Amino acid sequence: MTQILNSTLTAMTEQLERREITSVDLVSASFERIAEMGEVGALAFTKLYPQEAMEAARVADQRLMLGDRAPLLGLPISIKDSMDIAGEVTPAGSVIFTQNGAAEKDAPVIDAIKRAGAIIVGRTNMSEFAFSGLGVNPHYGTPVHPERSDYIAGGSTSGGAVSVASHAVFAALGSDTGGSLRIPAAFCDVVGFKPTASRISTEGVVPLSYSYDSVGAITRSVEDAIVMDQVLSQSDYKVPEIPLSQMRFFVTKDYVMEGLDAEVEARFLETLAQLERAGATIIYRDFYELSHIPNINSRGGLTAAEIWCEHELFFDQLRDQYDPLVAQRIERGRDISASHYLQVLKKRAELQAIAAEKLTFFDAWLMPTVAVQPPKVEDLADEAEFFRLNGIVLRNTTVTNFLDGCALSLPLGAGIGLSISGLKDQDHHILAVAKSIEKYLRSSL
Secondary structure (H helix, E strand, O other): OHHHHOOOHHHHHHHHHOOOOOHHHHHHHHHHHHHHOOHHHHHHEEEEOHHHHHHHHHHHHHHHHOOOOOOOOOOEEEEEOOEOOOOOOOOOOOOOHHHOOOOOOOOHHHHHHHHOOOEEEEEEOOOHHHOOOOOOOOOOOOOEOOOOOOEEOOOOOHHHHHHHHOOOOOEEEEEEOOOOOHHHHHHOOOEEEEOOHHHOOOOOEOOOOOOOOEEEEEEOOHHHHHHHHHHHHOOOOOOOOOOHHHOEEEEOOOHHHOOOOHHHHHHHHHHHHHHHHOOOEEEEOOOHHHHHHHHHOOOOHHHHHHHHHHHOOOHHHHHHHOOHHHHHHHHHHHHOOHHHHHHHHHHHHHHHHHHHHHHOOOOEEEEEOOOOOOOEHHHHOOHHHHHHHHHHHHHHHHHHHHOOOEEEEEEEEOOEEEEEEEOOOOHHHHHHHHHHHHHHHHHOO
């Protein structure tokens, strides 16, 4: 039964419309698959909606019978635990927020997928308050790779990536502040798209950083990512077919290429060679200014300052209820002055201007999504090692958030992703580029 989920969102939509399968079938298979996953499924999801999902599936089948063609109609989807659903508490991977009152209304992104016909089967696990690239959660357990349970899934949209990679759902709603969609997508060999932050509403999503937060989706193909982006941005746009022979790609040998795992470097360079064989132009340029980012953020940056603003009133009273590794990072915001905060904003704007100049005549900037392959769960038990790995895992993806750009992680296998990045509001073009690259790489297998 669960084999019917081994398809893409777009392909399954066509089968539903032809009445070759029903939404009830898909939702039944989704919960069957989650049960089959055992402990991996239990760690990926924090809450399931079996009754509500089956009721929604029956309604979806009636709508399909009447010729309704909503883009996500009848498809099982998961949502990150940080998103408001009316009448429910939004824990955001924490035990602290379980004491909050219920949300009065759905977050706009939840409303958008519901109106598009999606069936929400469950909430997915995450790093507490989305404040980690590793997906560790001491309260609800740490989600693990769906096929190698001794390895992490990546974070912070950890459970979401597992839910898609394990074929329990067709797409997962998540957020990305420094790589939280793209890191777990890379580690779990699926697609993760981080849109330009301002394009999609973050209202009703527990904030980590007002400056960096963005909402997007994890999927199993670029075409599916496009469908999800259209729904979330509430816009209908066409993605053109662009031959790789017409594309120019920016690659830098500094910063994002430093300290790579050998396998990550080898797969990335082989991918560049494949693209060149397809006629694409690869141009190497320096971007040494990126090396200033760690120093700019050395005191916690905008993220620490902005999450401290959210937690200041209750942090000291409830500190022992936080994940200790998250509490340390939040507390860094306590001593950030207004002057320092404004200096970070100024330096961010300066780097954005440099990036705009460097990338003006390129279709996309290519880099490894993450510098390393997925670490083992046991490697994160040591606090110093946790922070070291968290830093290297977040390094490349954070660049796009700092520059206020957009990026898609395309799976290269073995927990390695290809980051296809662009400047602010270049989302449609980056999706078109990613679609062409994905098509070529799949055809060359």
